[in-house]
Amino acid sequence: MARKQQEKSKQTKNELMRSAENLFGQKGFMATTVAEITAHAGYSKGSFYRHWVSKDKLFMEIVENKLKEYRSSRDERLYKANSLEEVMHIIWDFLEIIVRDENWAKVFLEFTVYASRIPELRNDLSLSQYRLSEKVFAELVSDFVETDYPPEKLGAFNTVLFEGYMVQSALGTGIVDLKDIRGAALTVALANGLKEV
Template sequence: MAHQLFIEKGFQATSIQDILEYSGISKGTFYNYFSSKNELLMALFNTLIKKMEKDRNELLIGQNPSDIDIFIKQIELQITSNRTNKLISLFEEVVFSNDLELREFIKKVQLKMIGWLYQRFIDIFGENHKPYLLDCAVMFQGVLQYNLKYNAIAYGSIFNIQKIVRYSVKRVIQMVAEVEEAGDYLLQPELLDNWLPNCKKTGQRFTRSFSILF
């Protein structure tokens, strides 16, 4: 119910009283589970993200992790899930708000996504490319995000997600080859240890978690 209200009215414009009236629960029941509206929103994000993550990881079952077509399907699934749940507008409202708690939460989600992309790129391109793959993860996220944004401006809701994802993935394949040939990069992969100090690892792999913000 809160999710629907946040989409229809906006997070800032929705009060706890609105949520109580719309969902038919008491104030005591609300505060038994959430200390604030912020905490409810973060719980909503985490619930939707975990569901998407489960679906995304199921695509890898019985498959070769280096198969780039599986990666493409994972990205398509993430985008479709986020569009279905209207997460774009909610994330944007938080990002441009002055609420430091929520902005810090979104930042952590974004950094975890970069960690996931980095690990998937190791699966796809190999350990020998590791020094360059954090840069490539950041560039891929930017390329995909803005390709989606401006195709939506140009074509509205009818734009082809599959075509955009495949186009963007082709670009990142070229990026990996180019940065390796140049031997140049901006971000050292070791930065992920500082960005994500609480992520559990299995060997050298970060736990697969959180989604791309589209």
């Protein structure tokens, strides 16, 4: 009996998450309400609050799940990488997957701005499971950096390029494409991370 209840609870949670993800993609984070999420999924608001204390926490769980999915293919390739250039391409392939999920990239950007004003969310969002932080980036490239240039600085630079591109892309004002951004990131990484021959 308890097992059936656990399975039903898991199914309810998954259906609510799918509903939320769909509505966030269509309407945005701020415009989507808990009532809309539950009605869209065919559940009561009580079902929602049995799984999450707020819409914010639901969103964070969706982000974490999406990034886990994206990272799985990246991590396999990183394990086989042999050079800084190869690692950089793998990282930017991963970032391009996020950008290609256009609606979701915009919603994540919207949530990032929203979370920046709420200290708890801002702190949560800075954790590595929610974004490619400078620390995570440094861990990915550090074995291939041959100079004393801080890998965290390379990570910060790549984050700035990527997030700046996402803003331009969301606004539809970008004249620089992702290929240009990747090229700039690669140039900076190789120029600072490799010893001159």
